[in-house]
Amino acid sequence: MDFFSLEHEWFESAAYVALSATIYFSLLLGTSLRVIIKRKPIGVSLAWLFLIYAVPLLGIIGYFIFGELHLGKKRHKRSETMAGSFKQWLDDEVQENRLPENVISPSVASMQRFIQSYTGVPMMLGNDHHLLDSTDQILMELTDKIKGAKTRCYLMFYICNEGGLVDPLLDALMAAAQRGVECKLLLDSVGSNAFFKGKKPKQLREAGIEVVEALPVGAFRLLFQRQDLRMHRKLVCIDDDVAYTGSMNLVDPAYFKTDQGVGQWVDIMVRCKGPIIQQMQGLFIWDWYLETQQNIPLPSADKNRFPIVGEQYAQLIPSGPGFGIASIHQVLLTAIYEAKYSLVLTTPYFVPDDSLLAALQVAAMRGVDVKVILPAKNDSVMVKYASRAFFEELLTSGVKIYKFHGGLLHTKSIVVDEEIALVGTVNLDRRSFWLNFEMTMLIDNSEFAGELLTTQMHYLLASQQLVLSEWNKRSYFKKLLESSAYLFSPLL
Secondary structure (H helix, E strand, C coil): CCHHHHHHHHHHHHHHHHHHHHHHHHHHHHHHHHHHHCCCCHHHHHHHHHHHHHCHHHHHHHHHHHCCCCCCHHHHHHHHHHHHHHHHHHHHCCCCCECCHHHCCHHHHHHHHHHHHHHCCCCEEEEEEEEECCHHHHHHHHHHHHHCCCCEEEEEECCECCCCCHHHHHHHHHHHHHCCCEEEEEEECCCCHHHHHCCHHHHHHHCCCEEEEECCCCCHHHHCCCCCCCECCCEEEECCCEEEEECCCECCHHHCCCCCCCCCEECCEEEEECCHHHHHHHHHHHHHHHHHCCCCCCCCCCCCCCCCCCCEEEEEEEECCCCCCCHHHHHHHHHHHHCCCEEEEECCCEECCHHHHHHHHHHHHCCCEEEEEEECCCCCHHHHHHHHCCHHHHHHHCCEEEEECCCEECCCEEEECCCEEEEECCCEEHHHHHCCEEEEEEEECHHHHHHHHHHHHHHHHCEEECCHHHHCCCCHHHHHHHHHHHHCHHHC
């Protein structure tokens, strides 16, 4: 090979390297600028920039897959369409049994006004709520209610898992569909992935049940929508008579993830009766339309359909894409800042942002008895260590942290001053605040708050309180793991 050939090959190689470097640095710079321009919370932006520069190719790909909120063009259009219809429905039809402003208690006035202003959903009077804290009781009661259903059974869950007491529930649902009851089952694609791979969905559909996979995922869909936006709501509506929401998935804990070494999942649901059911049905119809584009009429109100059955005030707080991503986060902050003497929180996944962390610290420092109950063992290693990174700050400020040893405590609940209850599907982490489709119930009633507080106190009996002096004795290696996980906490 002569000199000119070698020189030509060298120039070709150099040009290839220069072109590759130009493309690489252009992608790096362009992605960085996009992160900055989007003006996400500073911690989130810095975490993404750290990942992009630490692992450039994976970081860039990861950002475009998970870094921005993309519902997909079709789903986004449906969401906008439904948002207009939903607002009009709230203004026109959800008028009967609205709680008058002059009787709203001062303890919830700020939260109630914000929720109604932000989402349009009002607080309703005349409800009756009862806490169910036994998973066996929950599944058996749901089965019994489905067996007696006459008009409709709407079910929406993040996870459906066959086995145990779930099987007779699904059998009851098939029997209901075969006798003419309108049965719809909406399940998250990722949470219920194993269920959709089995034979049961086909059997349910053959029985007349409409089974829909919410937010389906796939390699091709990566180009059009964010894949980690999840349908995390848990909701059951049976006829116009009763509805349920809470933390429990459609699983029997004795048959679910038994090999993970965290114990059985511990959950609650709330049995709801009264005018609040109208809102709960409306939320299901919203989510059903988002996935299917089926126009189910939103429920009209009349005294016979959703009558007053009790004295409890309740307000549904839907959150996530379509309802404004800040809604539930601001409600939680307001609840914490307005607590006067006691605050009890339970959550399986605890990765607070700076504002929530500060709110808990300030509450404890101004004399509020703040208790946070977390599972001693967690099924997420990253969340386990990321959450521990906040313990020292919280303990130093006077927040009491308890580790529950009776299984994986999955209950998401807050009781404020023994009078106000917040219960639903929202974890105290950024994913629940900013990404997932979630729902929470605000109940302004000391009797129900007392029920929930009693359950929380039972959790305390099976918990061990962390002591700051003992906590600080943990090994350097554990501290390093916690600090490393902390760096990625904005992305969890």
